[in-house]
Amino acid sequence: MRIKGHPVWIAFSLFSLFATLVLATGFGWAVKDVLRPSSDRIPAGEVQEAAGRGKSKEALLVSLGDSLTRGTGDTSGQGYVSRVKEALREKNGTLGAVNLAVKGQTSDQLKRQVKKKRVRALLGDARWITLTIGGNDLFRNSGALEELDPEGAEKARKAYRQNLNEILSVIRQENPSSPVFMFGLYNPFGDLGEKEISNRLVREWNRTLSEVAGDYEKVVVVPVYDIFQLNPEKVLYSDRFHPNRQGYEFMAVRLLQALHRQAEEVSADDR
Amino acid sequence: MTVEANPPVLRVEGLSKRIGKRMIVRDLDFEVKQGEIYGFLGPNGAGKTTTIRMLVGLIQPTEGTIRIAGHDLEREPLKALQHVGCIVENPELYPYLTGRENLELFARMTGDVSPKRIDEVVRLVELGHRIDDKVKTYSLGMKQRLGIAQALLGRPRLLILDEPTNGLDPAGIREMRHFIHGLARDEGISVFISSHILHEVQMLCDRVAIISKGRIIRTGAVSRLLEGDPPVEWEFSPLEQGVDLLRSLSYITALERLSEGRVLTRIPEDRIGEANQILAEAGIRVNTIRRKTPTLEDIFLQMTEGDSIA
Amino acid sequence: MRNWIGLVYNELLKMVKKKRVLVVLLITAVLIPIFTYGEYRSLQNTVEQMGTSDWRSLLQQRIIDAQNRLSSSRLPEEWKQQIKLNIQQQQYYLDHDINPTAPGAPTFVRGFVEEAVSLFLPLLVVVVASDIVSSEHSAGTIKLLLTRPVRRWRILLSKYLALLLLVSFIMTSTAVLGYLISGVIFGYGGWDMPVFTGFQANGGELNTESVHLIPQWQYILMGYGLAWFSCIAVATLSFMVSVLVRSTAASIGIMMAALISGSLLTQLAPTWTALKYLAFTNLRLTDYLSGEPSMIEGMTLPFSLTILGLWSLVGLVVAFTVFVRRDVLA
Numbered sequence: 001m002r003i004k005g006h007p008v009w010i011a012f013s014l015f016s017l018f019a020t021l022v023l024a025t026g027f028g029w030a031v032k033d034v035l036r037p038s039s040d041r042i043p044a045g046e047v048q049e050a051a052g053r054g055k056s057k058e059a060l061l062v063s064l065g066d067s068l069t070r071g072t073g074d075t076s077g078q079g080y081v082s083r084v085k086e087a088l089r090e091k092n093g094t095l096g097a098v099n100l101a102v103k104g105q106t107s108d109q110l111k112r113q114v115k116k117k118r119v120r121a122l123l124g125d126a127r128w129i130t131l132t133i134g135g136n137d138l139f140r141n142s143g144a145l146e147e148l149d150p151e152g153a154e155k156a157r158k159a160y161r162q163n164l165n166e167i168l169s170v171i172r173q174e175n176p177s178s179p180v181f182m183f184g185l186y187n188p189f190g191d192l193g194e195k196e197i198s199n200r201l202v203r204e205w206n207r208t209l210s211e212v213a214g215d216y217e218k219v220v221v222v223p224v225y226d227i228f229q230l231n232p233e234k235v236l237y238s239d240r241f242h243p244n245r246q247g248y249e250f251m252a253v254r255l256l257q258a259l260h261r262q263a264e265e266v267s268a269d270d271r
Numbered sequence: 272m273t274v275e276a277n278p279p280v281l282r283v284e285g286l287s288k289r290i291g292k293r294m295i296v297r298d299l300d301f302e303v304k305q306g307e308i309y310g311f312l313g314p315n316g317a318g319k320t321t322t323i324r325m326l327v328g329l330i331q332p333t334e335g336t337i338r339i340a341g342h343d344l345e346r347e348p349l350k351a352l353q354h355v356g357c358i359v360e361n362p363e364l365y366p367y368l369t370g371r372e373n374l375e376l377f378a379r380m381t382g383d384v385s386p387k388r389i390d391e392v393v394r395l396v397e398l399g400h401r402i403d404d405k406v407k408t409y410s411l412g413m414k415q416r417l418g419i420a421q422a423l424l425g426r427p428r429l430l431i432l433d434e435p436t437n438g439l440d441p442a443g444i445r446e447m448r449h450f451i452h453g454l455a456r457d458e459g460i461s462v463f464i465s466s467h468i469l470h471e472v473q474m475l476c477d478r479v480a481i482i483s484k485g486r487i488i489r490t491g492a493v494s495r496l497l498e499g500d501p502p503v504e505w506e507f508s509p510l511e512q513g514v515d516l517l518r519s520l521s522y523i524t525a526l527e528r529l530s531e532g533r534v535l536t537r538i539p540e541d542r543i544g545e546a547n548q549i550l551a552e553a554g555i556r557v558n559t560i561r562r563k564t565p566t567l568e569d570i571f572l573q574m575t576e577g578d579s580i581a
Numbered sequence: 582m583r584n585w586i587g588l589v590y591n592e593l594l595k596m597v598k599k600k601r602v603l604v605v606l607l608i609t610a611v612l613i614p615i616f617t618y619g620e621y622r623s624l625q626n627t628v629e630q631m632g633t634s635d636w637r638s639l640l641q642q643r644i645i646d647a648q649n650r651l652s653s654s655r656l657p658e659e660w661k662q663q664i665k666l667n668i669q670q671q672q673y674y675l676d677h678d679i680n681p682t683a684p685g686a687p688t689f690v691r692g693f694v695e696e697a698v699s700l701f702l703p704l705l706v707v708v709v710a711s712d713i714v715s716s717e718h719s720a721g722t723i724k725l726l727l728t729r730p731v732r733r734w735r736i737l738l739s740k741y742l743a744l745l746l747l748v749s750f751i752m753t754s755t756a757v758l759g760y761l762i763s764g765v766i767f768g769y770g771g772w773d774m775p776v777f778t779g780f781q782a783n784g785g786e787l788n789t790e791s792v793h794l795i796p797q798w799q800y801i802l803m804g805y806g807l808a809w810f811s812c813i814a815v816a817t818l819s820f821m822v823s824v825l826v827r828s829t830a831a832s833i834g835i836m837m838a839a840l841i842s843g844s845l846l847t848q849l850a851p852t853w854t855a856l857k858y859l860a861f862t863n864l865r866l867t868d869y870l871s872g873e874p875s876m877i878e879g880m881t882l883p884f885s886l887t888i889l890g891l892w893s894l895v896g897l898v899v900a901f902t903v904f905v906r907r908d909v910l911a
Binding site: 003009010013019022023024028030031033034035070098100101103118119121122 | 587589593594597630638641645648649675676745746750752778779795799802806809866869883886
Binding site: 290324327328329330331348349350352353355357359360361363364365366367368372376377379380381382421425 | 725
C-alpha cells in the first residue's frame with residue numbers, strides 16, 4: 001500500500017510536469033531556429049497587404065527636413081511644428097502629425113528619405129507638408145566661416161538645386177494637391193565679420209530655392225531671412241546657429257499666415 | 272531480561288568527534304539491548320547532542336563505529352537507519368502542514384509504511400482529534416507526541432529521543448514517561464534517551480551511561496547508579512571539631528564543607544543515627560541532619576571525591 | 582521510480598503549502614494589470630500625439646526619432662551601434678509591411694517575456710528557490726529529513742527536480758495571467774500574427790539573410806522556452822546559495838544583489854567585455870530571438886547557453902558536494 005497524495009496537488013504536479021515539457025520543447029525549438037533558421041519562409045510583404053494602409057483618413061500634417069523642423073534650440077521643445085500643429089488642431093479639430101525630420105539632414109539625405117516606400121505613403125496621405133532643407137548643405141560645404149570657399153559653395157548649390165528638384169517632384173508625384181510650405185534660409189552669422197560674404201551666399205541659395213519651388217504647383221516659400229537679419233541674438237539659440245523659442249514662434253506665425261492665405265485662396269477658388 | 276543471545280540493537284565502539292581542534296566526544300563505548308530503555312546522562316555541553324547526531328547520521332564521526340541492528344551506519348546507512356526512529360532536540364515538524372500531512376510526508380520517505388500504519392501511530396499517541404489541523408496550532412506536548420508518532424512510523428527497533436521531556440509540564444512529563452515504558456514493554460522497542468536530569472533517568476531507564484566533557488565516566492544499571500551512600504547534610508557546632516570527628520569515621524565515604532557552616536557527607540543510611548550519637552557524645556550539638564535527593568552534580572561529586580579518596 | 586515520485590511530490594507539497602508560490606502569483610497578478618495599463622497609456626499617448634492609429638506612421642515616427650537620437654554626439658559608441666541596428670530592424674518590419682507590435686494579448690505576452698527575462702522572472706524564481714534548503718535549516722526540519730533511510734543526494738535531487746517543476750509552473754502562470762489580464766484591454770486575438778525572427782548583428786550591420794516569419798504563438802513558445810532556460814540557471818544558482826547559506830533572508834539577499842548588479846553592469850560598462858562571462862549578464866536569451874543587439878560584443882546564443890550551463894553545472898556540483906558531506910550541527 002502506498003501513501004496517496006491529495007488530488008489537487010497531484011493535479012498541480014502533473015500540470016507542472018506538463019508545463020516543463022512544453023517549455024523545454026519551446027527551448028529546443030528556439031535553439032534550433034536561432035542556430036539553423038528554417039528554410040520554409042513565409043514570403044514577407046504579402047502577408048498583411050490586405051490589412052490596407054491608412055485606415056484613418058483624418059487631416060495629416062507631414063513635416064520633413066532638418067533640425068529646424070525638429071525644433072532644435074527651442075527650450076520648450078515645441079519647435080515650429082508643434083505650434084503649427086496646435087493652431088491647426090484648434091481650427092480643424094482632430095489632426096495627425098508626423099515629423100520625419102532628422103537633425104543635420106542634408107538635401108541629399110532627404111532625397112533618399114522621401115523615396116522610401118513608407119515615407120511616400122505618408123506624403124500621399126498628407127494634407128499639409130512643411131519642409132526645411134538646405135542649411136546643412138550651405139554651411140557645411142562652404143568651408144569655414146572665416147574663409148568661405150566660393151567654389152565649394154557653388155558646387156554645393158548646384159547639387160542642392162538638383163536634390164530639391166527631385167524631392168519636390170517625389171512629393172508632387174505622391175501628392176499632387178496638398179500645399180507644400182518650404183522655409184527659406186536665413187543667415188545666422190549676419191552680425192559677424194565677413195557678413196557681406198555670408199549674406200550674399202544665403203541670398204543666392206534662397207534665390208535657387210525660390211526658383212525650384214516656382215516650378216511646382218502649390219509649393220509656397222516662407223521667407224524668414226528678415227527675421228534673423230536684425231538683432232539675430234534675440235532670436236537665436238545660444239549655439240548661435242539654431243533659432244530659439246522666440247525664433248520658432250516667428251517661424252510658426254509666418255507659416256500660419258501663408259497657410260491661411262492659401263486656404264482662403266482655395267475657398268475663393270471653390271466659390 | 273533474556274535477550275543476551277541477540278545482537279545488541281545499538282553498539283557503539285570507540286566513537287570520537289573532533290570539530291576544529293576541539294574533541295567534542297572522545298572514545299565512547301556502549302551497547303543498547305533489545306527492549307531496554309537506556310539513559311544517556313550528562314550536563315549540558317557534555318557532548319550528548321553531538322553523540323545523538325552521530326547515531327542518526329547527521330554528523331560523521333571522526334573515529335569509531337556505530338552498528339544499528341547489526342548494520343554499520345557508515346557502510347550501510349539505509350539499512351541501519353531503517354531501524355531507527357528519532358527526535359533530535361525539539362520535534363521540529365513542518366508547521367504549515369497538518370499533522371497527517373507531516374506523517375504522510377515522512378512515511379513516503381521511510382518506505383513500506385501503509386496508510387493503516389499512520390492511523391495506528393496516530394491512535395498510539397492519541398492525536399486523533401487534531402491530526403488534520405495545522406501543526407502550528409499544536410501545543411508543545413502535542414508536537415512532542417506527533418514527533419514520536421513520526422519516529423514510530425517505520426516500526427523502528429531503536430527509538431532515539433533527545434531530552435524528550437524538555438519544556439513539558441509535570442503532567443506531560445508523567446504521560447511521556449508512561450508512554451515510553453509502554454513502548455519498551457509492549458512493543459519491545461529499545462529506547463535511547465538523553466537527559467540532564469538524573470531524576471528522570473532514574474524513573475525511566477534500565478541502564479545508563481554518564482557522560483561528562485565528552486567522555487563516558489560510568490555505565491551500568493540505574494539501580495546501581497546510586498549505589499554507595501546517599502548525601503546527607505549536617506549542621507552542628509562547634510564546626511571544626513565535628514568535621515574532624517566525622518572524618519575519622521570509616522563509613523563516611525565523602526565529606527565536603529559547604530557555606531554557612533553546612534557539611535555534606537556520604538554515609539550509609541543505617542549509620543546516620545550512629546554518627547549522630549557519636550557527635551552528641553563528643554559534646555557537639557547537632558542542629559540539622561538533612562537527607563538530600565541526589566542530583567547529577569552530587570553523583571559527579573561522589574565520583575570525583577571517590578577517586579580522590581581511593 | 583515510485584520512490585522518486587514520492588520524494589518529489591513531498592518537496593512540491595512543502596513548497597506550495599509554504600505559500601511562497603501563492604505570493605509570487607499574487608505579485609504577478611498585481612503587476613500585470615499595471616504593465617498592461619502602462620502600455621495602453623503609452624500607446625494612447627502616441628496615437629494622440631500623432632493623431633493617427635496607423636502603425637506604419639507610428640513606426641516611421643519611431644525610426645525618425647531614433648535617428649535623431651543617433652545624431653546626438655554625446656551618446657556612447659556602443660549605444661549608437663545598438664540604436665542603429667534597432668533602426669535597421671524596424672525599417673525591415675516597415676519595408677515588409679509587418680506590424681511588430683499589433684496590439685493584442687499575445688503581443689503583450691511576447692513583449693512581457695522579452696522584458697521580464699532579465700529581471701522580473703528571475704526575481705520571482707529567486708523568491709521561491711532561495712529558501713528551498715535554507716528553510717529546512719532555519720526551521721530545524723533538516724534533522725528529520727536527513728535521518729530518513731534515504732540517501733542525502735536523493736533528497737537534494739528531489740528538491741531540485743521539484744524546483745524545476747515549480748519554475749515551469751510559475752513561468753507558465755505568468756504567461757496565462759498576462760494573457761488573461763491584458764486581453765481585457767487589448768483583446769485576445771493575434772496568435773497567428775506573423776513575427777520576424779533571425780536577425781543577426783554583424784559588426785554594426787544588420788544581417789537579414791536568415792530573417793524569416795513565424796506565427797506569433799510559435800514565437801511566444803520559443804521565447805518562453807529561452808526564458809525558461811535562463812530562469813533555470815537562476816534557480817540552480819539560488820539553489821546552491823540556499824545550500825551554502827543557512828538563513829533564507831541572506832540567501833535571497835545574495836541572489837537579488839547578484840541579479841540586479843548583473844543587469845546594471847551591462848548597461849553601465851558595455852565596453853567591459855569580461856562581463857560576458859558572468860552568468861547574469863547572459864540572461865537575455867530572448868534577444869537572440871528578437872534580434873535585439875546585445876550590449877557586449879561577442880555574445881551569441883551558443884555562447885550564452887554555454888556560460889549559463891557552466892555556471893549551473895558548477896552550482897550543482899558545489900550544492901551536492903556540500904550537502905552530502907556537511908555535518909548538521911545546531
